Amino acid sequence: MFVLVRMASSNKSAPKTTTKAASISDVARESGVSIFTVSAVVNNKSHVGKNLRQRVENAIRKLNYRPNLIARSLIKQKTQTIGMIVPDIANPFFPMVVRGAEDAAQKQGYNLLLCNSDDSLDKEESAVELLLAKRVDGILLTKAAGDFRPALLQMIKEVNIPFVLVMRTYPKLTKDAVISDDYQGAYEAVCHLARAGRRRIGLISGPLKISNAKERWRGFRDALEVNNLPCEPDLVVEGDYRIESGVRAGHSLLSHRPDGIYVANHLMTIGLLKAVDEMGLRCPEDFGLVSFDDYPWLGVFRPRLTTVELPKHQLGSEATELLIQRISGDHGKPVLKKLLPELRIRESCGFAQFVASGQHADLPESAAVRSMQNK
Amino acid sequence: MFVLVRMASSNKSAPKTTTKAASISDVARESGVSIFTVSAVVNNKSHVGKNLRQRVENAIRKLNYRPNLIARSLIKQKTQTIGMIVPDIANPFFPMVVRGAEDAAQKQGYNLLLCNSDDSLDKEESAVELLLAKRVDGILLTKAAGDFRPALLQMIKEVNIPFVLVMRTYPKLTKDAVISDDYQGAYEAVCHLARAGRRRIGLISGPLKISNAKERWRGFRDALEVNNLPCEPDLVVEGDYRIESGVRAGHSLLSHRPDGIYVANHLMTIGLLKAVDEMGLRCPEDFGLVSFDDYPWLGVFRPRLTTVELPKHQLGSEATELLIQRISGDHGKPVLKKLLPELRIRESCGFAQFVASGQHADLPESAAVRSMQNK
DNA sequence: TTGTAGGCGTTATCAA
DNA sequence: TTGATAACGCCTACAA
Numbered sequence: 001m002f003v004l005v006r007m008a009s010s011n012k013s014a015p016k017t018t019t020k021a022a023s024i025s026d027v028a029r030e031s032g033v034s035i036f037t038v039s040a041v042v043n044n045k046s047h048v049g050k051n052l053r054q055r056v057e058n059a060i061r062k063l064n065y066r067p068n069l070i071a072r073s074l075i076k077q078k079t080q081t082i083g084m085i086v087p088d089i090a091n092p093f094f095p096m097v098v099r100g101a102e103d104a105a106q107k108q109g110y111n112l113l114l115c116n117s118d119d120s121l122d123k124e125e126s127a128v129e130l131l132l133a134k135r136v137d138g139i140l141l142t143k144a145a146g147d148f149r150p151a152l153l154q155m156i157k158e159v160n161i162p163f164v165l166v167m168r169t170y171p172k173l174t175k176d177a178v179i180s181d182d183y184q185g186a187y188e189a190v191c192h193l194a195r196a197g198r199r200r201i202g203l204i205s206g207p208l209k210i211s212n213a214k215e216r217w218r219g220f221r222d223a224l225e226v227n228n229l230p231c232e233p234d235l236v237v238e239g240d241y242r243i244e245s246g247v248r249a250g251h252s253l254l255s256h257r258p259d260g261i262y263v264a265n266h267l268m269t270i271g272l273l274k275a276v277d278e279m280g281l282r283c284p285e286d287f288g289l290v291s292f293d294d295y296p297w298l299g300v301f302r303p304r305l306t307t308v309e310l311p312k313h314q315l316g317s318e319a320t321e322l323l324i325q326r327i328s329g330d331h332g333k334p335v336l337k338k339l340l341p342e343l344r345i346r347e348s349c350g351f352a353q354f355v356a357s358g359q360h361a362d363l364p365e366s367a368a369v370r371s372m373q374n375k
Numbered sequence: 376m377f378v379l380v381r382m383a384s385s386n387k388s389a390p391k392t393t394t395k396a397a398s399i400s401d402v403a404r405e406s407g408v409s410i411f412t413v414s415a416v417v418n419n420k421s422h423v424g425k426n427l428r429q430r431v432e433n434a435i436r437k438l439n440y441r442p443n444l445i446a447r448s449l450i451k452q453k454t455q456t457i458g459m460i461v462p463d464i465a466n467p468f469f470p471m472v473v474r475g476a477e478d479a480a481q482k483q484g485y486n487l488l489l490c491n492s493d494d495s496l497d498k499e500e501s502a503v504e505l506l507l508a509k510r511v512d513g514i515l516l517t518k519a520a521g522d523f524r525p526a527l528l529q530m531i532k533e534v535n536i537p538f539v540l541v542m543r544t545y546p547k548l549t550k551d552a553v554i555s556d557d558y559q560g561a562y563e564a565v566c567h568l569a570r571a572g573r574r575r576i577g578l579i580s581g582p583l584k585i586s587n588a589k590e591r592w593r594g595f596r597d598a599l600e601v602n603n604l605p606c607e608p609d610l611v612v613e614g615d616y617r618i619e620s621g622v623r624a625g626h627s628l629l630s631h632r633p634d635g636i637y638v639a640n641h642l643m644t645i646g647l648l649k650a651v652d653e654m655g656l657r658c659p660e661d662f663g664l665v666s667f668d669d670y671p672w673l674g675v676f677r678p679r680l681t682t683v684e685l686p687k688h689q690l691g692s693e694a695t696e697l698l699i700q701r702i703s704g705d706h707g708k709p710v711l712k713k714l715l716p717e718l719r720i721r722e723s724c725g726f727a728q729f730v731a732s733g734q735h736a737d738l739p740e741s742a743a744v745r746s747m748q749n750k
Numbered sequence: 751t752t753g754t755a756g757g758c759g760t761t762a763t764c765a766a
Numbered sequence: 767t768t769g770a771t772a773a774c775g776c777c778t779a780c781a782a
Contacts, residue, residue, distance in 0.1 A: 021534045023759055034769045039761065049767065064530045069508045070449050071759035074774050079445065081488075081509075090474040090688075092467060099465040102491055111505065113456075114489045116477055130486065133444045134456075155439045159396045243671055266672075273675035296618055297641075300648035301676030313465075398775055409753045414777065424751065446775035450758050 022063035031059035042067055073135065081111050082323060083131035084140040086166075087119045091241070092266060093293050093312065094142075097166065100316025101140055108324050110137070119144040119207075119240075125152055132159060138323045140316075143168040145209035162326035166319045169211045175334030176326065178319040182212045185308040185341035186219025189262050189290045192306065192343060194227040196351040198260030198288045202235035204249040204272060206264045213241075216264045216292070232256070239268045246271020247278075254279055254287075260349070263291040269305070284350035294344050304346035311339050397438035406434035417442055448510065456486050457698060458506035459515040461541075462494045466616070467641060468668050468687065469517075472541065475691025476515055483699050485512070494519040494582075494615075500527055507534055513698045515691075518543040520584035537701035541694045544586045550709030551701065553694040557587045560683040560716035561594025564637050564665045567681065567718060569602040571726040573635030573663045577610035579624045579647060581639045588616075591639045591667070607631070614643045621646020622653075629654055634662050635724070641668040644680070659725035669719050679721035686714050 024042075028035045033052055040048050041056040048056070059065070073079040082105055086094045102112050113136060117124040124144045129152070131139055141163055148156075153172065156163070165177035193201050203220045206213030217236075224231050234256045239245030246268030253261065254275060263269040269291040276283060283289050283303045294309035322335055345351060399417075403410045408427055415423050416431040423431070434440070448454040457480050461469045477487050488511060492499040499519045504527070506514055516538055523531075528547065531538070540552035568576050578595045581588030592611075599606050609631045614620030621643030628636065629650060638644040644666040651658060658664050658678045669684035697710055720726060 019533045019535065025759080035760090036769055037767090040768085043761085047767070052768085064526070064533060066504065066508045066530075068449075068510060068759050070445060070454065070510050071774090072761075073445050074443075074449055074759080074776090075761045077774075088474065089464070089477070090470045092470070095465045095467070095470045098489070099463065099491065102464070102489065106490075111509070112489050114473070114477065114487050115481075116474065129441065133441045134486070135443060135445050151439070155441075158394045158439060160394065270672050270675055277675065297645050297672065297676075300645055300652065301672075301678075303676075400775080410776085411753055411778085412751090415752085418777085422751070427752085443775050446758090447777075449760090449775080450777050452758075
């Protein structure tokens, strides 16, 4: 009496050539069941008999089978992938934002396709088109300055994939955005400068075409007004958030001898400090300084910078969570999430010295500091 | 006499509901040609008649058609996507590496799928499995310490997708790697410390399980030997490349009062400087310091750190180029590319003061510095 | 030059 | 519970 046995896939063909990854039908053949059954086992679907399930699982292990996610994406019309476009991942602001996004994405079974736009509208548009073509399920966008071509804008609406803006607003595209309260941050920063006795306060701003740069500028202006300080045009200069523009702005600004400067991001602050060195000035002796974005190294180097910290990781993670919510079909009303900045007082404003000198005004130090922390 | 006309896709159905993206067959129908012709037009293939080509192009524009890259990937068995696994994009070392990779990838029509491993073998392995399942064409890996499971290792061989290691070596997986000459960098760093008159030089090392940490340690040890300096066990402490380990190591190390310290990366240097503050010490007065990795901000803050800069962008771009070469079928012999580090002499070693004090040995300053730059 | 038809690896629908 | 079979959107021999 004989038993008919299906031959195990012996390597009788080319023994050492490139093996193709096993497919679901290989597993089906190997375990002698239908493709459907394999699929059911892989996805823990409808109750598969213990017997068959066991056989399938053995075959899967034996063949080292992993489902082809590309094929799955094609049929399910879902890639479990999120596109993320940032101006420049090498700008120290963004890594932590991206990390926040990746963490949140990961947690919900999504991956991140990363693109850099260099704040160029062209690169940004081609990145978007590529991501759409790759059928990402949604896009996280730190919009560059300027408008999308109407055709692109329309196409985005048509394919109906959700966008969430990060650190920017751009209502023409979507009203979903996760940003920081830039107005508030700038306002607090400049008020602190004023509390430290600074009267001629200058601003190195980001490109005013970018939404948050405008907000920071507004916060600066209003803080000046509230503190009865003049806004001298020579003391406001617009940069582009990059180092080089910071040194240019620094030279221009410092030549007018302000006694306080607020810089709208870290890269430009580095540039400013370069200019400061070149001009032989010192901080905080010659001027008080407060800048946006905080980093671990700012606590250990001199001058110890007073900064407005933004919750970068949270920015990324909340944006991602909102995006995934949209992907999952939530068509609720637009969400504009404003995260609170935090003033981190260190030494670059000379606040302590000023207080110690007894010149400071009626606002008591403790109350001032506390008001920051209550925000 | 009547002419039969194919109805243009009038929106007689739901006028404002979610539109599905147009597919190739929609275009074919719209322009009254076959799918093949559309495909040929889209891919600039075989000569399509001017007439038809025109009609197809019009239809494409009209329907806002973009090929579905998922479907294309499925049939071509190529995703034009590279997976990249780094320990942590928020570690300031990696953003520029990733940027280099993205630039090179972009240029050749590839995209980057980014994952963080936190140097955890578990996370790393699941990242690899996911990337394989998503059928990336190749993987850029900054390997975490430790061995892959044999099963995974074998599966990687089977599916036959190329890996290139970045800043690590791990011959069990592949011998293709792009790294920096860590031995040389550390050697130069410690020699510079010695030239600055430092005699009791300590080391804050990375995890010795990681290939480049070991190299840096070897460079440290040999430099000590060549300079006839003792290697005191108390002055060598192993960290994990993170800030916290730097402050712990700093406390431990500084309690033995070394007069020179070489730190194997920037994050641990930040930690060390924290410890320095806490202990009320000063650099370079109390000890000379040279650390790995350079950043734009290190030139503007005090103490101005002397560092060993690694060509981060190039590291990423060269690794990517090599990977794409492998993807394209180049099965040449393994490539181990070692990029040269560059000693950037600033002030944290007290070299200038030492030279000015006239205590320095026979090696003239200019020659010493020049020898660095010739590398 | 253009069209037809089969297949890439899944999931989903409907019978059995 | 299981199994055929039709999509998903594209590319590509092979035929016309």
